[in-house]
Amino acid sequence: MKIIPVTCAIIIHQGKVLLAQRSEVMDLPGKWEFPGGKVEMGEDPKACLIREIGEELGIQILIKTELTPVDFDYPTKKIRLIPFVADWTGGEIILAEHAQVGWYDQNQLFLLDLAPADIPIVHELTEKWVNLVAPNQR
Numbered sequence: 661m662k663i664i665p666v667t668c669a670i671i672i673h674q675g676k677v678l679l680a681q682r683s684e685v686m687d688l689p690g691k692w693e694f695p696g697g698k699v700e701m702g703e704d705p706k707a708c709l710i711r712e713i714g715e716e717l718g719i720q721i722l723i724k725t726e727l728t729p730v731d732f733d734y735p736t737k738k739i740r741l742i743p744f745v746a747d748w749t750g751g752e753i754i755l756a757e758h759a760q761v762g763w764y765d766q767n768q769l770f771l772l773d774l775a776p777a778d779i780p781i782v783h784e785l786t787e788k789w790v791n792l793v794a795p796n797q798r
C-alpha cells in the first residue's frame with residue numbers, strides 16, 4: 661500500500677496548542693488532531709500545510725520548525741504524518757470541516773481522544789516544549 665503524506669500544524673499561541681476534532685463525516689470521526697491534510701502530487705509539504713490551514717480554519721500561519729514524521733498504518737491506508745510547529749499570523753478561525761477546535765495546555769493534550777498517529781507527535785512536543793515555546797509564552 662502506498663504511503664499518503666499528510667501535513668499537520670502544531671499552532672502554539674499564548675502558550676496553548678490548537679487541536680481540532682474531526683467531524684462525523686470525516687475519516688476517524690470524533691478524534692482530535694492537529695489540523696492539516698494530504699499533500700497533493702508535486703506539492704511542497706509546507707505549501708500544503710499553509711493551503712490546508714487556510715481552507716480548514718481560514719487563518720494564516722508562519723511555519724517555524726519540523727518535528728519528526730510519523731508513519732502509521734490504519735486498516736485502509738498508510739499515512740506519513742509530517743508535523744510543523746507554527747505561529748498564527750493572521751485571520752480569524754472559521755471552521756470549514758472540523759466539529760470544533762480548542763486551545764489546550766501542553767499537559768492537557770493526552771486527555772483528548774487523539775488520532776493514534778498523533779500520539780508520538782504529542783510525546784515529542786511535550787519533550788521539546790521548553791525549547792519550542794519562549795518563557796514569556798509558557
Ligand SMILES: Nc1nc2c([nH]c(=O)n2[C@H]2C[C@H](O)[C@@H](COP(=O)(O)OP(=O)(O)OP(=O)(O)O)O2)c(=O)[nH]1
Nearest residue numbers: 666668687688693694695696697698739775777778
Ligand atoms: N490532517 C490531519 N490528518 C490526520 C492527523 N492524524 C491522522 O491520523 N490523520 C489522518 C486522518 C486522515 O485519514 C488523513 C488526512 O486526511 P484529511 O481528511 O485531513 O486530509 P484532506 O483534507 O487532504 O483529505 P480529503 O478529504 O481531501 O481526502 O490523515 C492529523 O493530526 N491531522
